Amino acid sequence: xxxxxxxxxxxxxxxxxxxxxxxxxxxxxxxxxxxxxxxxxxxxxxxxxxxxxxxxxxxxxxxxxxxxxxxxxxxxxxxxxxxxxxxxxxxxxxxxxxxxxxxxxxxxxxxxxxxxxxxxxxxxxxxxxxxxxxxxxxxxxxxxxxxxxxxxxxxxxxxxxxxxxxxxxxxxxxxxxxxxxxxxxxxxxx
Amino acid sequence: xxxxxxxxxxxxxxxxxxxxxxxxxxxxxxxxxxxxxxxxxxxxxxxxxxxxxxxxxxxxxxxxxxxxxxxxxxxxxxxxxxxxxxxxxxxxxxxxxxxxxxxxxxxxxxxxxxxxxxxxxxxxxxxxxxxxxxxxxxxxxxxxxxxxxxxxxxxxxxxxxxxxxxxxxxxxxxxxxxxxxxxxxxxxxx
Numbered sequence: 440x441x442x443x444x445x446x447x448x449x450x451x452x453x454x455x456x457x458x459x460x461x462x463x464x465x466x467x468x469x470x471x472x473x474x475x476x477x478x479x480x481x482x483x484x485x486x487x488x489x490x491x492x493x494x495x496x497x498x499x500x501x502x503x504x505x506x507x508x509x510x511x512x513x514x515x516x517x518x519x520x521x522x523x524x525x526x527x528x529x530x531x532x533x534x535x536x537x538x539x540x541x542x543x544x545x546x547x548x549x550x551x552x553x554x555x556x557x558x559x560x561x562x563x564x565x566x567x568x569x570x571x572x573x574x575x576x577x578x579x580x581x582x583x584x585x586x587x588x589x590x591x592x593x594x595x596x597x598x599x600x601x602x603x604x605x606x607x608x609x610x611x612x613x614x615x616x617x618x619x620x621x622x623x624x625x626x627x628x629x
Numbered sequence: 630x631x632x633x634x635x636x637x638x639x640x641x642x643x644x645x646x647x648x649x650x651x652x653x654x655x656x657x658x659x660x661x662x663x664x665x666x667x668x669x670x671x672x673x674x675x676x677x678x679x680x681x682x683x684x685x686x687x688x689x690x691x692x693x694x695x696x697x698x699x700x701x702x703x704x705x706x707x708x709x710x711x712x713x714x715x716x717x718x719x720x721x722x723x724x725x726x727x728x729x730x731x732x733x734x735x736x737x738x739x740x741x742x743x744x745x746x747x748x749x750x751x752x753x754x755x756x757x758x759x760x761x762x763x764x765x766x767x768x769x770x771x772x773x774x775x776x777x778x779x780x781x782x783x784x785x786x787x788x789x790x791x792x793x794x795x796x797x798x799x800x801x802x803x804x805x806x807x808x809x810x811x812x813x814x815x816x817x818x819x
Contacts, residue, residue, distance in 0.1 A: 468743045469706045471698045497688035502706065505692040508661045516659045516692065553658045 440480050440615040444628055446473060447594070447616060453624050457596075465593060466499035466565055474503055477615055478510035481561075481591050484613050488588055490514055491558040494580065496547065496572050497521060503593060504563040511561070517553045519576060521545040532582045536575035539568065547575045554583030567592040567614060570601030577610055589613055597629050630670050630805040634818055636663060637784070637806060643814050647786075655783060656689035656755055664693055667805055668700035671751075671781050674803050678778055680704055681748040684770065686737060686762050687711060693783060694753040701751070707743045709766060711735040722772045726765035729758065737765045744773030757782040757804060760791030767798055779803055787819050 452460040464470040490511045495504035496519040504516045521536075522545065531548040538545060554560070562576045573590045580587045587610045595602065595614035602612050617629040642650040654660040680701045685694035686709040694706045711726075713735065721738040728735060744750070752766045763780045770777045777800045785792065785804035792802050807819040 462740065463742070467707065467710070467740055469695060469698075469708070471695055471706060472703045474695065475699075498691060498708065498710070501688060501691040502695040502708075505659060505661055505664065505695050508659075509665075513662045516661060517657065518659070518688065518692075520657070520688070550652065550657055552653070 440477070442473070442476055443593070443616050446470075447626055451626060453621055453626065456621050457598075459594070459618065459621060459626060461565075461594065465503075469502045471502075471506065474506035475509075477503065477593065478507040480615060481507055481563075481613070482510040484591075485511075485561065485589065489559050490561045490588060492517060492553075492560050492585075493563055494519065494549070494554075494560050494576055495563045496576060499565045500563055503565060507563060507591070515553075517549060519547045519549045519579065521547055532579045534575035534578040534582075536571050538571065547572070547579070549579050549583075551583065554580060554585050556584040558583075558585040559588045560585050561588050562590045562610075563592075564590070565593045567595040567601040567605075567612070568599040570604035573601065573605050574608065577605070577608055591615075594618065630667070632663070632666055633783070633806045636660075637816055641816060643811055643816065646811050647788075649784070649808065649811060649816060651755075651784065655693075659692045661692075661696065664696035665699075667693065667783065668697040670805060671697055671753075671803070672700040674781075675701075675751065675779065679749050680751045680778060682707060682743075682750045682775075683753055684709065684739070684744075684750050684766055685753045686766060689755045690753055693755060697753060697781070705743075707739060709737045709739045709769065711737055722769045724765040724768040724772075726761050728761065737762070737769070739769050739773075741773065744770060744775050746774040748773075748775040749778045750775050751778050752780045752800075753782075754780070755783045757785040757791040757795075757802070758789040760794035763791065763795050764798065767795070767800055781805075784808065 493516045533548045589611040592614040595617045597617045619627045619629045683706045723738045779801040782804040785807045787807045809819045
């Protein structure tokens with residue numbers, strides 16, 4: 440998606456040789472007009488697919504997922520919650536997710552009431568790197584006997600294994616921008 | 630807002646005599662069509678006011694704030710982050726917020742880059758009870774020498790002191806539904 444790549448080139452901040460900060464328009468301050476363009480793009484990529492629900496994870500996935508839902512006939516959006524305590528609540532699906540960024544394990548939880556058998560669910564997240572969050576969400580969708588239609592990502596780090604991990608689970612990945620590498624303070628896209 | 634009150638009556642879950650759960654349409658699963666109606670209602674209530682930015686707090690404020698921004702000419706939305714560690718980062722505004730629900734203190738932080746002198750900022754949150762989160766956000770807006778135009782709330786617990794606390798700081802409160810009391814498993818609105 441050219442508009443997004445342009446925005447990343449112009450306003451993304453690069454730290455070292457693997458960190459890209461997009462907190463000016465994606466995950467701290469949010470550009471809602473840009474999110475609407477992302478919604479149109481995802482709709483185009485999933486043309487003809489039945490989507491019953493969108494699943495994302497707090498916090499930075501929520502704004503994007505909410506706007507995207509408008510392009511999928513306003514389907515419900517569910518956000519998984521991160522908990523540091525292992526949650527034994529019987530009314531929740533949960534999955535253990537490791538965060539490499541924070542070097543912590545989270546128990547990611549979703550109420551069983553919001554994932555229903557047979558539902559076709561689109562998973563949305565802002566970044567794909569190692570794929571841990573997405574795998575946790577796929578795990579939860581499968582626990583609910585629903586179907587993970589695809590994982591939709593805003594920015595994929597193509598030099599990290601996330602895509603392979605998700606595709607290995609038999610789930611399609613659609614990313615709006617795939618970074619090939621970060622070099623000399625510049626982002627190079629695939 | 631009648632549509633919201635109807636939804637709360639029909640789909641809200643009451644636990645004991647002070648807890649209302651709206652996780653089926655506001656803060657776990659989200660009804661994006663309803664959020665759009667909220668956006669229209671807030672636009673009506675702030676007709677003629679200049680709003681430069683919307684500020685909310687993770688996680689459940691984000692979806693609502695993002696949709697609402699569409700009715701305010703797509704102004705940027707910033708979400709404050711909750712941190713359990715006291716954050717000494719010099720690039721952040723921070724404010725200490727006590728959560729009565731979780732009985733914890735949070736350091737609520739916003740990058741200094743995203744609150745600018747003179748900006749007129751609308752603060753949005755899903756619930757108002759004791760007003761702690763809203764006060765933290767007002768504090769941050771003032772640290773940035775910006776102006777808190779108002780606090781916009783989806784559901785206000787009218788039997789708790791939040792409104793008085795915020796108005797005491799000289800900031801207006803606009804709530805879409807104000808609960809007078811919860812009695813015999815029913816929500817009574819003001």
